[in-house]
Amino acid sequence: MSILIVVNNPRDWPLHIPGVEVVPARAYLSDSNYSVDRSAKVFNLCKSYRYQSVGYYVSLLAAARGHKPLPNVNTIEDLKSQNIIRLLAEDLDDTIQRALTPLSSAEFTLSIYFGQNPQGRYETLSRQLFNLFEAPALRAQFVRDHEWRLKNVRPIAASEIPPEDHDFVVAAATNYFSGQKRRVRKRTVPRYALAILHTPSEPRGASDAKALQRFEKAAEAVGLDVEIITKDDIGRLAEFDALLIRDTTAVNHYTYRFARRAAAEGLVVIDDPDSILKCTNKVYLAELLLRHGVPAPKTLVVHRDNIDQIATTLGLPCVVKQPDSSFSHGVVKIENLQDLEPTVIQLLEKSELVVAQEFLPTEFDWRVGICDRRALYVCKYFMVRRHWQIIKRDDSGQIGGEGSVQTLSVGETPEEVIRTALKAADLIGDGLYGVDIKQIGRRCCVIEVNDNPNIDAGYEDAVLRDGLYREIMGIFLRRIVEHKQAKHER
Structure with a gap:
């Protein structure tokens, strides 16, 4: 792999790093020799990344040449928007407070070179900012109101690096490039790279440790390089060809930001951002199933002006759900008229709309696991003993018990259950879904379609x-190849 540092003028980069070629920006854009080197890696340190400037075109053409530039055009666009900077940096708040609380000043500027900072006291914060906004040199500004917050972060040009930082930049760059070379040697063409997003510190991940090991083994078996990444690695997504999310998803959450960023980078993504948006909102699902005639419990979308219609429309008891409820959290069974209005009003304090459904008592829920519009596995999720849900929570929301699980083959499952599940999942997309169905006699009702369904070892x-796991990894491999071929044909 050849490493190119691209600057407006080589005099802007008076530093010598072994094995690194310093290239004038206009030469990189115009010299055909650079376009034929498929193994090059470009580090863009031009003075400006303004739209259609020389610096902008360096990153744009580097991406077209397969040179995986830092920063890439998506990062350049992200850094232009304060809203996007604020959105992407939301998950850094704890790190920011831990790092900067000891400071007595009201403002602080942090210089970051290849993920490291000269002060040496802010390694974690520097690395996480670099992972979010991958650019060779960054300058982040923080201000303190009641607590510290990130005011701005921007890429800096080679000419903006102060002389006193030069030795550190050489060391940081050398360290970074040596790591890049080690990673590249691990990959051999035509192998592709899959990232699996799993953050161990997050509660209720979508797969346990043993299942993740089986995903890794299956990925390697079909010829994929695989790496487990965490929520701190969003800036590294461009290194991969595909992303599998195994953290529990939500829209106002880092998992959705990962899906959006990965899709924008051209990765094959499960769960894709569209599926997350659709599946995590019960109001949307209720309207979608009704519109397409998919059988579901009798449902009413509730707002403050139609609370009085719940009992007459659905009867009691009934079930009321927050739009983004999951794992039985935010789902309430209402037994009588006395509890109805205060319970619903409390739920409406968090959302303008909630979903109310008729109560359908069953011994278990069917869970049909679907990927690529095919049913792969089926489970019976049994209710907790003497409880109406598969998960029982105490008054504080903590899990107090879970029902048992029985796994069946697709062939053992009633055809109507499979047919109904596929019809519901097809309305969402071709990703990985878990469709929950209640069966009362011959009647099958879709309770919900879940993106990011649990896949745990032994269940x-x-x-x-x-x-x-091989089935899912095979789907990834086929989609990556198809995506690469389509891109090449364009």
Whole structure:
């Protein structure tokens, strides 16, 4: 791999780093020799990344040449928007407070070179900002109101690096480039790279440790390089060809930001951002199923002006759900008229709309796991003993019990259950979904379609075992190849 540092004028980069070529920006844009070197990696330190400037075109053409530039055009656009900077940096708040609280000043500026900072006291913050906004040199400004917040972050040109930082920049760059070379040697063409997003510190991940190991093993078996990444690695997504999310998803959450960023970078993504948006909102699902005639419990979308219609429309008891409820959290069973109005009003304090449904008592819920519009696995999720849900929570919201799980083959499952599940999932997309169905006699009702369904060792994989993971990895490989071919044909 050849490493190119691109600057407006080589005199702007008076530093010598072994094995690195310093290239004038206009030469990189116009010299055909640079376009034929497929193994090059470009580090763009031009003076401006303004739209259609020389610096902008360096990153744009580097991406077209397969040179994986830092920064890439998506990062350049992100850094132009204060709203996007604020959105992407939301998850850094705890890190910012820990790092900067000891300071007595009201303002602080942090210089970051290849993910490191000269002061040496802010390694974690520097690395996380670099992972969010991958550019060779960054300058972040923080201000203190009641607490510290990130005011701005911007890329800096080679000419803006002060002389006293030069030795540190050489060391940081050398360290970074040596790491790049080690990673590149691990990959051999035509292998592709898959990232699996899993943050161990997050509660209720979508797969346990053993299942993640089986995902890794299956990925390697089909020829994919695989790496487990965490929520701190959003800036690294351009290194990969595909992303599998195994953290529990939500819209106002880092998982959605990962899906959006990965899709924008051209990665194959499961769960894709569109599926997350659709599946995590019960109001949307209720309207979608009704519109397309998919059988579901009798449902009413509730607002403050139609609370009185719940009992007459659905009867009691009924179930009321927050739009983004999950794992039985935010789902309430209402037994009588006395509790109805105060309970619903309390839920409406968090959302303008909630979903009310008729109560359908069953011994278990069917869960049909679907990927690429095919049913892969089926489970019976049994209710907790003497409870109406598969998960029982105490008054504080903590889990107090979970029902048992029985796994079946698709062939053992009633055809109507599979048919209904596929019809519901097809309305969302071709990703990985878990469709929950209640069966009362011959009637099948879709309770919800979940993106990012749980796949845990010994449960969802109990029938297919390693075959379940190979099926999903095979889907990834096929989509990556198809995506690369389509891109090449364009």
